[in-house]
Amino acid sequence: MNHLAALTPLRHPSFRLLFAGQLVSDLGDWLDFLALVVLIVYQWNLGAVALAALSVAMFLPRALVAPVAGVWADRWSRKWLMVGCDLIRAAIVLSLVWAGELWIVLGLVFAKGAFSGIFFPARQATLAASVPAGDLLAANALSQLSTQVTKVVGPALGGLLVATAGPRSAFAVDAISFAISASFLVRLPDFATLPPPTTAEPSRFLASLRDGVAHVLRVGLLRAAILGNTAALLVVFAYDSLFPLAVRDLGVNEALLGGLLGSIGLGTTMGALAVGQWGSRKPALLIMGAGQIGVGALVAALGAAVQNQVTAPPVFLLFFVLLMGVGAAAMFVPYMYAVQSETPPNLMGRVMGAAHSLETAVQLLAPPIGAAIAQVWGVGFLFAASGASLVAIGLSLIAANSRTHSGLDKPRGEPNPSGATPRPGTLRGSP
Numbered sequence: 001m002n003h004l005a006a007l008t009p010l011r012h013p014s015f016r017l018l019f020a021g022q023l024v025s026d027l028g029d030w031l032d033f034l035a036l037v038v039l040i041v042y043q044w045n046l047g048a049v050a051l052a053a054l055s056v057a058m059f060l061p062r063a064l065v066a067p068v069a070g071v072w073a074d075r076w077s078r079k080w081l082m083v084g085c086d087l088i089r090a091a092i093v094l095s096l097v098w099a100g101e102l103w104i105v106l107g108l109v110f111a112k113g114a115f116s117g118i119f120f121p122a123r124q125a126t127l128a129a130s131v132p133a134g135d136l137l138a139a140n141a142l143s144q145l146s147t148q149v150t151k152v153v154g155p156a157l158g159g160l161l162v163a164t165a166g167p168r169s170a171f172a173v174d175a176i177s178f179a180i181s182a183s184f185l186v187r188l189p190d191f192a193t194l195p196p197p198t199t200a201e202p203s204r205f206l207a208s209l210r211d212g213v214a215h216v217l218r219v220g221l222l223r224a225a226i227l228g229n230t231a232a233l234l235v236v237f238a239y240d241s242l243f244p245l246a247v248r249d250l251g252v253n254e255a256l257l258g259g260l261l262g263s264i265g266l267g268t269t270m271g272a273l274a275v276g277q278w279g280s281r282k283p284a285l286l287i288m289g290a291g292q293i294g295v296g297a298l299v300a301a302l303g304a305a306v307q308n309q310v311t312a313p314p315v316f317l318l319f320f321v322l323l324m325g326v327g328a329a330a331m332f333v334p335y336m337y338a339v340q341s342e343t344p345p346n347l348m349g350r351v352m353g354a355a356h357s358l359e360t361a362v363q364l365l366a367p368p369i370g371a372a373i374a375q376v377w378g379v380g381f382l383f384a385a386s387g388a389s390l391v392a393i394g395l396s397l398i399a400a401n402s403r404t405h406s407g408l409d410k411p412r413g414e415p416n417p418s419g420a421t422p423r424p425g426t427l428r429g430s431p
Helices: 005-011 013-043 048-075 078-098 102-130 133-165 167-185 203-218 220-240 243-248 254-281 284-307 314-341 345-377 379-406
Strands: none
Touching: 005 013, 005 133, 013 048, 013 078, 013 102, 013 133, 013 167, 048 078, 048 102, 048 345, 078 102, 078 167, 102 133, 102 314, 102 345, 133 167, 133 254, 133 314, 203 220, 203 345, 220 243, 220 284, 220 314, 220 345, 220 379, 243 254, 243 284, 243 379, 254 284, 254 314, 284 314, 284 379, 314 345, 345 379
16 A cells, blocks of 8 residues: 555546535535524524524434435436535525525525435445545545545634624525535536336335345445444434533633634544555454544543543643544544445445435434433533443444454345445455
């Protein structure tokens, strides 16, 4: 592996176009999110109920639409599906400029979320088709890098834009970002893998959906990756929104809180680059499990510090959360690679859609569960218990990796409804 392995996917024209579109639209999405919060909290003086409704409007449509969208991503042109979703989302976001009431904003956000749920399986399936198998892990690392870099840069630019031109200006900029993304994606080759459905075979839609689920249940490594990632997300989102409360109890003020959040983003960026550079040397489940164990130990330590009212120097806290960010990259970057490597191209959209639906569902369920636990037993207990749970999930993934590579958890001659074989990768039997 050469010293620029983490950047090798950029050699491929299709991935460059896909990555450029993601970078622009990710940046616009963070501008959009900040503008929505400013509009609801600062201009309309609404409180927690309105913010909770915003979260539901953002995530619920993704959970509902993703499985169905996965079938479309396998049977229709993925390129034109993505381009269409980008253009429609541009129109939806632009409409937010004139939205004058909360229910209108929530309706538009819900609609945008629905088309984002359609877009995601098509993009992930296209990513898997745009690079050779040997560059797939690095490609997912760069995709994660886009999310983390824009998470740091986007709110800063958004704050400046909102302060100078108002929150509605950010909606216009986000609409432009979707249009720019579409201009990149329209230049992609067409990666459709199956003929489109016809009116003569309506039952094939549900059958296609079942094929994707059946593939997940049949392949041990894929099943372990999706279940392990879903369980980890349930734990992470249970405590993630309460992170400011935890560090406040450690004496962190508003200024240092911003530094801690930035340090987490920096750590995740570093971790994504490291996984892209060297991650192919180890099986994906092993890296995921190690990341979950590492993050779990740090989160449990944070919970114990809160429970015992332990304080620490700011420099130590910044380094502490930096390590949490590195561990988070180890948890999530190999996951997407595992799913893509263990799924044949003509099932990619359906598997991605099913996985994305589970991920989004736990993002909806976890925060109220975490809040309830914190209310009864305290924030420190929540973090300590969450950390211990992540360690347990990580250990189970490492055990699943051992079973898979020893042959104890591989399919035993079941038929493959697609008639295709998974892409070659470095997961099975990798050193």
